[in-house]
Amino acid sequence: MIETRQRLGLVTGGSLLDGLEMKLDPGVSTEALRAGQYVVVEGQDHIFYTMITDVRLQSASPSIPIRPPADGDDLLRQVLAGEWTYVTLHLRPLLQLPLVGETDVDSAQVKTVPAHFAAAQRASEDDVSRVFGQQSARDRFHVGAPLDMDTPVCLNLSRFVERSNGIFGKTGTGKTFLTRLVLAGLCHKLPGEVVTLTFDMHNEYGGSARQEGSDRHVPGLKQLFGEQVAVMTLDEESSRRRGAPIDEVVQLAYDDIEPGDIIAMRGELGLSEAGCDTLSLLEGHFGDRWLWQLLHGDPEELVERIGGHLGAVLAARRKLARLAGKDFKRFLHPKLEGSARRAVDTLVKRLAERKQHVVLEFGQVTSLLSYLLVANVVTRKLYAEWVRRAEEFHASLRPQDKPPHLVICVEEAHKFLNPEAARQTSFGQIARELRKYFVSLLIVDQRPSGIDDEILSQLGTRITAQLNDDRDIAAVLAGTTGSAGLRVVLAGLDSKQQALIFGHAVPMPVVLKTRTYNDELFGEIGRIKADVEGTMSAGPDPWG
Amino acid sequence: MLYTAAMADYVGEVVLSSTTRLTAQCPDDDATPALGSFVTVDYGPGRAVAVVAEVRSGSLDPGRRPVAFGLSEEELFRQQPQLRELLSTEFEAILVGWSEGDGPARQLLPPRPPRLHRFVSPAEPDDVRTVTEGGDWLRTLLAAEASDDLLAAAVRASLATRPDDHTARLHAGRALARLVGDDYERLQVLLRRVAQ
Ligand SMILES: Nc1ncnc2c1ncn2[C@@H]1O[C@H](COP(=O)(O)OP(=O)(O)OP(=O)(O)O)[C@@H](O)[C@H]1O
């Protein structure tokens, strides 16, 4: 550590439980400090990494704030500064590393506190890079830099995929850009080991996407990774019109749908308890033709076959009639023949065998209901497939049987993972079962408070941009130690391209200026600018 | 040499002394030292530095009080010239510094009281600077029961020897702050007087 750090003050108190209290040296301006900044405290044998979570103005006598110096009383002001009036910082200890020797951030949990009067200094770039690792390492991916620094902060991707993760932030804060960045990292750094499936409701991931507030377009994953990424679409017409580089069209038939898929979105459909029972009864009698029977069969005959009330059957039919509506017609058919039938199978094949990353575009299929249905159906099937493969692997233990790790990325996650839906969808199951079956979620949401608490608390790594709603902030921080401090940090984020990352994939929480999705990144991935643009201009101008 | 130099502009002659204070009689009413100013008394060898803590005028004979005449000063001394010999002005000073030889004076008390009848003259600026370096001398003043006005006047006098040193005022202020402990109001008053 050759680089000298700026001294800020010294530790005057604190505890392992509550964090450290530090007195700021006179002469250091409070305005040069920011909640979320790193401060390192040098103990005798260890260096403690801490984060500023509070800045407090203190006075040594209660009379000072009552009779403060008058306006022109500069001498009094100056004399008071530093001794009678002073500033303390509250520091939250994050890591404890030995002063000399190897940096092993995995065993760097804070176990004690430094002694009185240990010197506290602003963390240097060297300190930060010591913790966040080198971006050249196999499974590290540079996702940004701490505010006011240039040192890359790297996400440990191996750890990242071990658990389900969340990307949160209110609208326009850069969630989609961040998600695309993380997906690009997974494609780039762990090819073959990790595959991703993205439910791309707004057609932002596969092909080029517009950058807000400019006419510029940024390349999508397909353009960056070519063959490694497959773009599938539910709405071929729209994708072609936009010139999206599609590989395949995905269509669903009625017999792809199970009552559970519908029941998981009963809130959206307004389906009653009795309605749900009717669906299950139908399936009991008609198997995978249940939906066709409900929508097209004779209601009275149905009642005769399954029992129950005509009213319940009619109500269910009315509610589910929406599945035959305009939006659904683009991808949902009573019956499919030949290769179209096997769309979901090819999806599995691309992911599991060809180890391709898949972006599933929705095109002009814009209703939330379609999005929920497709995501539920596809995820259920994939999950079943992965469970099967994982069990085979656990039985045989042959490396070639090991399925690639699947990361399923969904936006509007609270629709799948609200307390009610979480009990019914495969999403809920995946989020709870952790890594047993090599499947995890990447949930992207602007309303984390809508997500089931248990699932939130299971998330491995949380990446959160600015949030305004107190409930959302509380939800994102639920179950973390020292959440009061992080709350302050979170409140201080700018509305664009800044995020707080904490959890499994980073050694300590970090406030980030997210890496810009630009040529420098494309260069790292091995795609030069002209290369990317070449792919982009291959189709007609999607927006012209 | 030093002796004559001190004699040339002396402001008093020691008439009472101890290791902490001295009382000196002024040779001339018009040359009394200012309250809070620094004076030096020659030990030959060595010299002590002191802060003028009180100046008073009165009758030489403790048994006889001067009475009021109702005349202008000029008229009074023309009519009663002998009064000049009966009245005297004297000052008391608190010892704060000491130098054994020719070196700079330090924040120490002299080992012995000044000899009676030695002359007291205004202190050299260099001596004032070395004695008032840091804030310990203020403690000596305080121990000798100096009033807040005296403290402020002495600080002002010490600052006058450092006209270009902008941090000196702040250091002196801080020293006062430490001295008064947690009595914020007293600090406010002191600093206001220093700043005047
Ligand atoms: N890492 C980044 N690199 C470049 N531009 C960015 C980045 N992050 C955010 N931006 C800018 O911010 C805009 C909004 O980002 P984005 O679309 O990702 O927000 P969002 O949180 O997904 O919003 P919404 O909730 O509406 O989907 C982008 O169009 C882009 O201009």
Ligand SMILES: [Mg+2]
């Ligand atoms: Mg978005």
